[in-house]
Amino acid sequence: MNRQNSSGNNKALIEFQTVSKSYKKTLALDKISFTINKGDVFGYIGPNGAGKTTTIKILVGLIRDYTGDVYIAGKNISKSFQEIYKILGYHPQEAGFQRWRTINHALNTFGRLSGLESNHLESKIREVLEFVNLQDVRYKKIIHLSGGMIQKLRLAQALLNDPQILVLDEPLSGLDPSSRYQIKNLIKNLSQKGITILFSSHILTDIQDIANKIGILNKSRIIKIGSPDELQNEFNIGNIIEIVYIKGGNSCPNLEDIDGIERIEIGASNKQFAHLKGDADIDDTIHRILRIITEQKCKMRNFRILTPSLEEVYLKYIEGDAK
Amino acid sequence: MSLKILFLDELKGFYKSKVMIILWVGMPLLSLLFHYIFPETEGIPISSIVALLFSSIGGMLASAMLSTSIASEKVRHVYDLFLIRPVRRANILLAKFFAVYLCLIIATGISLVIGLIIDQLTIGNLPEYVIDQTIESLSISLAGIAIACSLGIFFGTIVTSVPVAAILSVYLGNQLSAISILPPLFIDFIDPILFSLLIGSIIPTIIITISIMIFARKQF
Numbered sequence: 001m002n003r004q005n006s007s008g009n010n011k012a013l014i015e016f017q018t019v020s021k022s023y024k025k026t027l028a029l030d031k032i033s034f035t036i037n038k039g040d041v042f043g044y045i046g047p048n049g050a051g052k053t054t055t056i057k058i059l060v061g062l063i064r065d066y067t068g069d070v071y072i073a074g075k076n077i078s079k080s081f082q083e084i085y086k087i088l089g090y091h092p093q094e095a096g097f098q099r100w101r102t103i104n105h106a107l108n109t110f111g112r113l114s115g116l117e118s119n120h121l122e123s124k125i126r127e128v129l130e131f132v133n134l135q136d137v138r139y140k141k142i143i144h145l146s147g148g149m150i151q152k153l154r155l156a157q158a159l160l161n162d163p164q165i166l167v168l169d170e171p172l173s174g175l176d177p178s179s180r181y182q183i184k185n186l187i188k189n190l191s192q193k194g195i196t197i198l199f200s201s202h203i204l205t206d207i208q209d210i211a212n213k214i215g216i217l218n219k220s221r222i223i224k225i226g227s228p229d230e231l232q233n234e235f236n237i238g239n240i241i242e243i244v245y246i247k248g249g250n251s252c253p254n255l256e257d258i259d260g261i262e263r264i265e266i267g268a269s270n271k272q273f274a275h276l277k278g279d280a281d282i283d284d285t286i287h288r289i290l291r292i293i294t295e296q297k298c299k300m301r302n303f304r305i306l307t308p309s310l311e312e313v314y315l316k317y318i319e320g321d322a323k
Numbered sequence: 324m325s326l327k328i329l330f331l332d333e334l335k336g337f338y339k340s341k342v343m344i345i346l347w348v349g350m351p352l353l354s355l356l357f358h359y360i361f362p363e364t365e366g367i368p369i370s371s372i373v374a375l376l377f378s379s380i381g382g383m384l385a386s387a388m389l390s391t392s393i394a395s396e397k398v399r400h401v402y403d404l405f406l407i408r409p410v411r412r413a414n415i416l417l418a419k420f421f422a423v424y425l426c427l428i429i430a431t432g433i434s435l436v437i438g439l440i441i442d443q444l445t446i447g448n449l450p451e452y453v454i455d456q457t458i459e460s461l462s463i464s465l466a467g468i469a470i471a472c473s474l475g476i477f478f479g480t481i482v483t484s485v486p487v488a489a490i491l492s493v494y495l496g497n498q499l500s501a502i503s504i505l506p507p508l509f510i511d512f513i514d515p516i517l518f519s520l521l522i523g524s525i526i527p528t529i530i531i532t533i534s535i536m537i538f539a540r541k542q543f
Contacts, residue, residue, distance in 0.1 A: 023542075060407050062543040082409055090407045096399030100339040112328050113408040157404060 019068035043211030089163030148179030252298035260285035329418035382471030386496025390488035393479025466503035466523025473527035
């Protein structure tokens with residue numbers, strides 16, 4: 001039976017309600033709750049061992065022994081998995097393939113097990129292989145595939161049943177830069193098609209330009225959920241102003257006396273960094289800096305504001321420095 | 324539906340990974356070699372030797388094949404991609420059991436037919452007792468293989484180490500499958516064929532049911 005989610009939001013496609021899971025005496029998830037709306041790309045980040053894979057395995061039905069409730073499209077997954085399978089695609093972190101199979105044979109089997117009709121299956125396999133750019137190695141044995149190809153195959157099998165929800169567990173881990181770039185682009189393409197994506201990683205830069213919502217998991221608990229901008233704004237890390245002087249020019253003295261500047265750092269290549277206090281008025285501080293530079297006739301070539309990266313925000317949260 | 328797909332898939336796997344060829348060619352060849360290399364077997368119909376050989380080697384092979392295959396596939400998370408689809412967990416184990424059992428039945432059949440042909444050519448018309456003995460040995464072999472297959476499923480389900488699965492299969496799988504042979508040897512009134520049919524059905528059913536229950540509770 002369909003239900004309205006606890007937040008009263010009809011758009012919520014995935015909802016975790018106080019879900020906990022223990023492995024013997026080790027608590028892997030501690031009453032986590034979050035919702036993912038239709039069309040969201042939810043970046044699920046946290047350090048290794050935080051509980052990301054456990055959350056995902058509960059969502060896709062591989063772990064059934066947990067407390068709390070998980071709803072997909074308003075249906076409790078513990079009661080309606082036979083229906084939920086049809087709208088779910090899962091890219092596991094480490095799932096292996098039987099090595100004697102070819103790519104074609106693996107996709108054929110998974111397609112038939114997903115209930116695809118044989119006349120539709122052939123065109124679907126061709127479509128997903130073209131999407132992940134594996135069409136040229138369709139009849140290659142899995143044992144001969146590279147790590148990047150295996151990741152693409154994992155993604156391909158997840159797309160066979162045209163899922164509305166795609167669950168990607170560390171899809172970029174262990175890949176070389178070129179494969180990371182390719183897989184990232186594929187995920188971006190999928191999000192543009194309107195597929196709801198849950199994407200886990202322990203590296204924030206993997207998800208910050210894809211996700212519109214980020215959940216930070218640490219020590220079995222979700223410690224923050226919000227859009228990238230919300231996370232960045234909420235965490236009051238002071239801005240940094242970078243001043244670049246001409247070659248051979250000296251750094252401007254006395255900047256540290258300006259109200260609003262926490263400290264001055266001298267960098268390489270004639271750079272000077274003014275670290276602003278978290279509560280400093282940035283416009284006022286910039287005005288004062290420029291006045292001193294002008295008064296002291298410091299020969300400046302460039303001047304710019306460096307906003308704190310999401311990576312810094314993430315690290316602050318993980319370190320327990322959040323407000 | 325998923326059982327049929329998985330069963331045919333397993334058979335294809337055995338074919339692709341050459342297991343089937345090794346069983347269907349290797350086992351009959353082994354029977355023939357055994358017959359011709361060891362002089363003490365001279366005079367014993369080759370069909371009987373085949374049945375004996377299969378009851379000893381076949382059971383061990385079946386148990387080891389199944390236990391190591393399941394244990395290694397669990398370790399490599401192969402089943403994750405099956406279980407996120409509408410596949411009953413029981414069907415994964417049943418498909419493996421039936422595929423291996425069928426392969427071994429066919430291997431036994433091929434070996435027996437070859438053995439009977441050679442016996443016919445060398446001995447001439449086979450005495451009735453030889454045929455009776457062969458049928459008896461065959462039924463015991465098949466029961467033993469069924470028990471060994473179910474034990475292979477069980478060991479593969481409960482352990483996560485491939486070497487441990489192999490060791491358990493070699494030591495226990497083969498020994499326990501002798502249940503189908505021993506009682507009729509010591510108790511006169513037990514009909515060996517009927518006994519092996521019964522024991523070859525009941526014990527595997529119980530062991531596979533327990534394995535399925537354990538597998539269904541596993542966290543992947």
